[in-house]
Amino acid sequence: MFTVGLTGGIGSGKSAAAARFRHHGVNVVDADWAARVVVEPGRPALVEIARHFGEAVILADGSLDRAALRQRVFDDPAERRWLEQLTHPLIREEIISSLAVSQTTHSAPYAILESPLLIETSQSELVQRVCVVDIPEALQLQRASARDANSVEQIRKIMAAQLPRDERCAKADDILDNSGSLESLNAQVDALHRKYIQLAAQA
């Protein structure tokens, strides 16, 4: 099925845009969700993580202590790369399975892959078009820190591990400007939805 990649840095508004695409009956597959599934208790990747980082990243109930691992990997790029080489191939497989159900379960003629690291990884091979949710970096920092328990310092480190704004926008086929209101974002998504229906029909 024709698939559009929806990307943007942390706190840019991908989830907000994705919610509007879902409202139109589009199957939105979320890479952050896939990243959680592959490290659930009982999955081999969680055993590997515990072996590499130690029991300090495992909670009493046996699940991953995400805050502890976040601290470890965004403080040390080598540790982040280790985690990525383990999880990214698994995340990709999970995404492929979730995209496969689009045709049978959703009314829209195209699917969305929502991913913060679409352009940074081989996930870009899974899409025919790239849509970037764009906001100035200062606003990104402000919205992400208002939402998360993460400190401003930690969000800066996460942003540093992602593509710079200009490089991401340079790879975009379409750009959603989310520096304004949610109403403005929704109106832009509605226009893109109409465009993607046409593109899917031609594909």
Ligand SMILES: CC(C)(COP(=O)(O)OP(=O)(O)OC[C@H]1O[C@@H](n2cnc3c(N)ncnc32)[C@H](O)[C@@H]1O)[C@@H](O)C(=O)NCCC(=O)NCCS
């Ligand atoms: C380090 C982990 C455990 C922290 O979990 P936590 O629940 O705190 O954050 P969550 O997964 O919701 O991610 C929040 C945001 O951080 C950013 N982020 C996450 N991982 C990465 C990464 N490897 N590089 C750059 N940014 C990242 C994204 O913008 C994401 O939306 C988790 O992010 C993780 O497992 N990351 C590695 C897998 C990955 O690359 N996921 C990104 C989607 S493919």
Ligand SMILES: Nc1ncnc2c1ncn2[C@@H]1O[C@H](COP(=O)(O)OP(=O)(O)OP(=O)(O)O)[C@@H](O)[C@H]1O
């Ligand atoms: N246009 C807007 N006006 C005001 N607040 C907004 C707007 N768009 C999104 N937000 C808020 O900004 C925060 C980040 O948005 P959202 O969660 O959609 O970003 P995201 O790109 O999915 O982030 P992440 O990569 O961290 O998952 C949320 O608290 C959201 O409610």
